[in-house]
Amino acid sequence: MTILITGGSKCGKSLIGEKLLSSWSLSKYYIATMLPYGVEAREAIARHRQMRKGKGFETVERYTDIGGLSFPDNCGIMLECMGNLLANEMFEANEPDPCEKIISGIKKLSACAGLIIIITNQVDSDGAEYSKETMLYIKNMGIINSSLAQISDCVIESVFGIPVSVKGGIPECLS
DSSP: EEEEEEEEESOOOOOOHHHHTTTTOEEEEEOOOOOOOHHHHHHHHHHHHHHHHTSSEEEEOOOOOGOOOOOOOOOOOEEEOHHHHHHHHIIIIIISSHHHHHHHHHHHHHHOOOOOEEEEOSSOSSOOOOOOHHHHHHHHHHHHHHHHHHHSSEEEEETTTTTEEEOOOOGGGOO
C-alpha cells in the first residue's frame, strides 16, 4: 500500500505518517532526507530523532537517489520528506530530471515494501512569484505530487493535524 500525506508547513503530516508506520507489524524504516546544513538543520534533525526514539523505526539517512536503497520485502517505509528530497536532487546533485528519478525511486521502493508512506508539501498555494530556480522547484513539486497521487492507494491531507481523505479513505489506525 502506498500512502501520500500532504499539507502545509508544520500541519501534523509527520505525526500522521508516524502513527501509520507504527501500526505496521513488520520491520519499519524511516528515510530521512534533510541535509544537516547549519545549526537549525542539525537541531531539527536531533529533535526529529528524539521524537522517533522508541517507536521501532530504523532511520536511514538518504539525501538523494532513494532508488538506490534496498529494504526487506513487506517492510514499512516512511519517506520524510519529498520537499527536501527534491531540493537535494535539484540543487545538490544537479540531477537533470529530478522528477523522473524520484518517481522511479518511489516505484522501486513500493515494489518491495508492504507499506510506503510519503510525506510531501503543498508549496504552490501562496501565488507569489519567486526566482527562476524556486519556480522550477515549485513546478517539479507539482509534477511529483500529481504523479504520486495517481499511483498512491490513499492520499491524505493534514489539516491542523486532522487527516482528511483525498483518495482511498482514512486507514483504521487513524480513526
